[in-house]
Amino acid sequence: xxxxxxxxxxxxxxxxxxxxxxxxxxxxxxxxxxxxxxxxxxxxxxxxxxxxxxxxxxxxxxxxxxxxxxxxxxxxxxxxxxxxxxxxxxxxxxxxxxxxxxxxxxxxxxxxxxxx
Amino acid sequence: xxxxxxxxxxxxxxxxxxxxxxxxxxxxxxxxxxxxxxxxxxxxxxxxxxxxxxxxxxxxxxxxxxxxxxxxxxxxxxxxxxxxxxxxxxxxxxxxxxxxxxxxxxxxx
Numbered sequence: 001x002x003x004x005x006x007x008x009x010x011x012x013x014x015x016x017x018x019x020x021x022x023x024x025x026x027x028x029x030x031x032x033x034x035x036x037x038x039x040x041x042x043x044x045x046x047x048x049x050x051x052x053x054x055x056x057x058x059x060x061x062x063x064x065x066x067x068x069x070x071x072x073x074x075x076x077x078x079x080x081x082x083x084x085x086x087x088x089x090x091x092x093x094x095x096x097x098x099x100x101x102x103x104x105x106x107x108x109x110x111x112x113x114x115x116x
Numbered sequence: 117x118x119x120x121x122x123x124x125x126x127x128x129x130x131x132x133x134x135x136x137x138x139x140x141x142x143x144x145x146x147x148x149x150x151x152x153x154x155x156x157x158x159x160x161x162x163x164x165x166x167x168x169x170x171x172x173x174x175x176x177x178x179x180x181x182x183x184x185x186x187x188x189x190x191x192x193x194x195x196x197x198x199x200x201x202x203x204x205x206x207x208x209x210x211x212x213x214x215x216x217x218x219x220x221x222x223x224x225x
Contacts, residue, residue, distance in 0.1 A: 033213070042120070042203065042217035043160075090159055104150055105205070105213055107159040 006091050006108035012116050013078070013085065021075045021111045023091035032074035033092040033105065038061060043090060049074055050063045080111065086115050119143060120206050121214035127193045129223050136190040137219045139204030148207035149180055149187050152219065153200045160203055163189075194223045 004025040013019045023032065031050050035043040045058030049068040063082025068074055074093075078085045089112075092105040122139045129135040141149075150165035164171065166178040166187050177190040187206075191198055204216035 035215075040124070040217070043215040045213075088157070103148075104162045104165060107161070111158045112157075 003108055004091060004093055004108040006089075006111050008111060009109065011111055011113045013113060015115055016080045018077055018079050020112065021078065021089055021091075021113070023071055023074045023076065023108055025074075025093045025106075025108075027093055027106060028071070029093035029095055029106070030071070032059075032068070033049050033094075033095045034052075034064070034066065034076045035092065037088040037090060042079045045087075046076065047078070086111055118216075120204055120216040122202075122204050124217060124221045125220040127219065129191075129198075131194055131223055131225055133192060133194050133221075134190065134223060135220070136188060136194050137202070138186045138188045139163045139206075139216050139219075140184075140186045140205045142185065142208070143208045143214075144185065146185075146206045146208040149207040150207075151176075151178055151187075151189050152203040152205055154191060154203055155200050159209075161197060163202070165201045181221075191221070194221075196223050196225065199223045 002024050007022045033048040034046040037043050041058050046064050047066040049055035052071050056069050065077045088109045088110050089107040094105050095103045119142050127135050136143040151163040153163045154158040164173050166180050170179045175192045179188045199222050201218040201220045203218045207213045
């Protein structure tokens with residue numbers, strides 16, 4: 001079955017460490033996204049990628065980095081520069097540019113990151 | 117002002133009753149609209165897209181009012197399983213979806 005897989009489901013990080021969250025999709029979608037969700041708040045866009053080898057900053061990109069070397073993969077690195085990284089991270093994907101209008105986003109199951 | 121705003125609720129609804137709530141958006145160029153459902157500590161899942169003419173899916177009805185820039189969701193004959201947070205999602209340019217903070221619905225026996 002096609003879908004998006006995020007791993008790990010739970011992640012604990014010590015202060016000062018970088019951690020990488022995995023996101024893989026087999027939907028053949030061109031666009032992929034990373035969102036962060038804090039309690040009582042909506043999803044906020046961290047980074048998004050419309051095509052392989054290209055990505056754009058979202059609304060809260062500081063302290064995060066991404067890469068898009070393969071169409072199916074869009075890993076997110078939470079760096080030590082991110083001051084408050086404890087949150088629920090969601091990866092999503094949508095169909096390609098020519099078919100974007102009206103298409104919905106498919107989400108992974110999320111990674112819950114906790115700084116200890 | 118947030119680009120997408122929702123009443124956070126909670127809306128406490130007796131089982132079998134009807135509940136409705138809105139979502140306002142600020143970007144008049146918005147092109148696509150969706151309602152997602154999110155259960156506690158889970159990922160959002162698409163409930164329904166919202167079309168210009170309005171659309172219905174079983175007990176759920178979605179409406180779009182472009183003039184006043186809001187979308188609405190109505191749930192009829194509420195079930196206990198409808199308890200969740202409902203996220204309004206608006207897309208207005210390629211690759212940019214804006215999410216509301218969600219409206220919490222609690223259906224009580």
